[in-house]
Amino acid sequence: MNKISERLDQLKTSNTTGLMTHLVLGYPDMPTSIEIARTLARGGADFLEIQIPFSDPVADGPTIMTANQTALDRGITVPECLRAISEICEQVDIPVLIMSYYNLVFSYGTAEFCTAAQKSGVSGLIIPDMPIEEEQDELLFQHADEHDLINITFVSPATSKVRLEKIATFTRGFTYCFSTYGITGSRTELDSHLASYIGEVRKHLDLPLGIGFGIKTPDHIRQIGKIADIAIVGSAIIDQYNTASPDHALQQIGSYVGSLKAATRR
Amino acid sequence: MKELFFKTSYDADDRGHFGAYGGRYVPEMLMPALEELEKAYDDARRDPGFARDLTDLYHHFSGRPTPLYHAQNLSRQLGGAQIFIKNEGLNHTGAHKINHCLGQALLAQRMGKKRIIAETGAGQHGLATATVAARFGFECTVFMGEVDVARQRPNVFWMEQLGTEVRPVGFGSRTLKDAVNAALKDWIATVETTHYIIGSCLGPHPYPSMNRDFQAIVGAEVEDQIQDHGFPKPDYVIACVGGGSNSLGIFNAFLDDPEVHLIGVEAGGKGVEKLGDHAARFEGGRPGVVEGYKSFFLQDTDGQLTHTHSISAGLDYAGVGPQIVYLKDRGRLHLTYATDEQAIAAFRMLASTEGILPALESSHAVAEAIKLAPTLPQKKSIVVNLSGRGDKDIFIVAEAVKDSKWLDFLQSVIDREKQSDTK
């Protein structure tokens, strides 16, 4: 059984909200980002979303974009990232998902990328610019499936009912719901329409839902716990790193994740 | 003349695929907006009222038809084929970009949008967008890489005068590709109220097809105008290729006539040997999926877009419209390039022989005509799409031709400002 599905089952039995934490590989540098991955896992994350940096990250806001750029300016490569991911997967117990943009996958070879990801110990893919409409040409879902990877689907507040039903047929594991219109970046308040939008999604998608974009505080996690299965935290973790003094950054990330984790018990 | 909207055997399929290229590779947030746009465009294209409104704007706002001018001096000097200049530079705002901006503005109005955003490289598309925004009463933001803001100040200034906010983009290579990125991000957050006027025949479906259709008037006019000059049809049509809007605009009417040779000219920059020195996607680029579409991109082995260089901001882009790749694959379009130096030389030659100052983008097409004409007999015809006029490039050309009096002038302007500040 895929590790993502296993974890989702465990979460259900323990009645807790899943916590998916994100990091950009190679930010601020490769060794530190690997340390961050371990810190997040130790702090109680249920899933690790590891981003392979891309030059044109179209769904990312300034925080994650700058992290991508910093990593690339250092000359980070995809093969290096795959090696680092393999190292991380050996050291942590929780499911790891690769997040990136489709050109890096396409460039590597979609089937070859899935082979490499599986070999590294990865359980899923999060590729926001590869919509289900292009599957018949790209076969990303198919190749992922053949390599026991879950290719995550997406839903936004603008997604129509017709699309929701189409998306449902492609969904394994969980669906990634964008909390609001917009790109990544931490926000102080969750969208006021979140509950009704997620309620609408539920009617058409009878599968676990993750909510991401703008999630930052324990209170956000509690609110998400009432309506969805997984809370996804990205930019806020990089913000933690950026605002901490370098000597204490890992410690600060650790205690931050701990505080989020504490809010996952329902 | 042809109907405003016409089909060819090189059109995209229902999902916006031109053979293996094109498509709609965008995050979920944009899918509904693109579906809405596609539907609105399909409706508009079938609505005679829409064609009438657009034609009216082409004529009375932009000044169409633009002339097809027989460049006899240049042709004589080169001693070969007859060169004709399709002078899109005589459009309102100085380039062909106004054609698709008018089309998209009409469409945005039809969809009830209140705000317009756009990306721009040279500033020509931004200027045309700012112009239609003022004309139609839209709020408008134009994204522009910091490098381009610095080298295209005149257009930035005019956009601001037209009431548009020009937002400099400081990420990545700080040129056109980063401006596209920034505009897409804005759109992701604002799709309900905002229409994104993409500035070329690229991006996710339906943009490549829609912008081509709004530009197709150029070739349709040429088809008629060349006959007034005694030629049943052009033997060669040459256009510069940034994203593909001016080239597909002039090519579209001739796609199904294999006797008309079509040539696209990319930016060879400082030479095409090294990635980063040029913007010639067919010299060192390969297939990729970036910014919402599958096409040819200049990228490294991992698939990261590489920096590009061209003296002309409008050609300085890592990607190219998917239909251009498709036409090349099907053997319908020949692609070549001109270097910065050749473009400047062509600029000077056209200026001195014909009294026409071409945009630096268009100078690339002129450079190819200068190469080709002497190899052909005098009874052959070459139509060059002069996509824009050169006014906007005054700073770059002055620098390239090392005009010391121009520097003195700039210095004197600064000195005068300083003096009046201290008074």
Ligand SMILES: Cc1ncc(COP(=O)(O)O)c(C=O)c1O
């Ligand atoms: C005058 C002019 N010509 C050509 C171009 C290149 O774009 P395209 O290939 O879409 O015509 C531009 C782009 O800014 C331009 O301003």
